[in-house]
């Protein structure tokens with residue numbers, strides 16, 4: 001198929017075909033897993049073609065692998081990016097991207113609602129190398145603009161965020177960044193390329209934890225960064241030195257997961273909205289956070305910027321810690337565990353898991369109350385998910 005024709009395909013077709021030559025080794029229909037660490041030269045002429053004449057080919061596993069290359073091309077296509085690097089985890093994508101951009105004496109800006117480990121990396125590790133970090137409250141665009149200095153290199157944020165699904169106005173972010181000539185980075189993991197298109201709004205670099213929706217089966221860890229070729233090239237180069245490589249078998253599983261990615265996300269968008277409405281109407285529920293519920297503080301930005309609300313629904317029960325534990329312990333189908341975007345519906349209880357080492361006062365200051373839950377709907381039937389929640393809520397009251 002011509003490139004031009006391929007460009008006109010829809011997201012589901014591209015999720016199956018993009019970024020891959022039509023003819024595979026041995027005419028296999030699936031992408032071969034090139035389980036090799038090295039690629040051989042037939043003779044000295046081939047070495048010369050590679051070194052002197054810059055012929056593109058594979059040489060050593062850390063510098064590239066055909067299965068990895070196809071995964072990178074497919075993800076670039078789905079995000080609408082010129083180029084993409086696939087790495088061993090979402091954190092590897094974030095840290096490698098940041099390190100490729102900064103040098104001693106630089107200043108960076110990050111919003112306070114960011115992923116815990118991203119914040120820790122910016123706040124603690126970068127400081128050791130003389131990189132100053134300002135953390136601004138999410139949603140305070142004046143504070144954000146006010147924090148920019150002459151040595152500010154980039155602004156990093158997420159949209160939507162975890163666990164309250166706050167939505168960043170990406171157009172406004174782009175305007176602010178342009179006024180000061182700084183680079184913009186968005187962790188778009190919770191949105192996916194189906195529900196949000198940051199690059200089309202002018203954002204410079206997008207990162208994903210491909211562990212979540214992109215792979216989609218709770219079976220691998222992977223990460224990706226996408227953007228313009230000139231910004232991706234130094235990230236790829238640093239990646240080859242850092243060595244946080246993803247292995248070819250993981251790339252295969254990522255490509256396999258991607259084939260159903262658009263269908264899965266559309267289904268999860270539908271299910272999550274129904275579950276959010278059910279919870280909002282339930283007498284034992286105090287509050288629900290979902291970007292496409294009219295009650296969400298960023299509903300209007302979400303409506304404008306997002307095609308769907310995604311699979312994460314956060315809610316607060318009425319009652320206290322005992323009711324919360326009884327509810328969690330009464331679930332029959334839904335698993336208790338971190339992550340989201342996979343086939344299985346998962347629930348987490350931030351107060352006893354991610355914030356177990358905070359005092360109750362510290363947690364409450366952040367809004368992490370005893371009865372807060374983050375639900376990540378999977379691919380099960382919506383009626384079964386709702387029935388499981390309803391049954392557990394009933395048993396929690398007793």
Ligand SMILES: *Cc1c(COP(=O)(O)O)cnc(C)c1O
Nearest residue numbers: 089090091115187189209211222
């Ligand atoms: C999970 C997650 C990460 C980290 O990704 P890993 O693949 O676990 O390293 C980063 N950002 C967000 C928003 C995430 O949900």
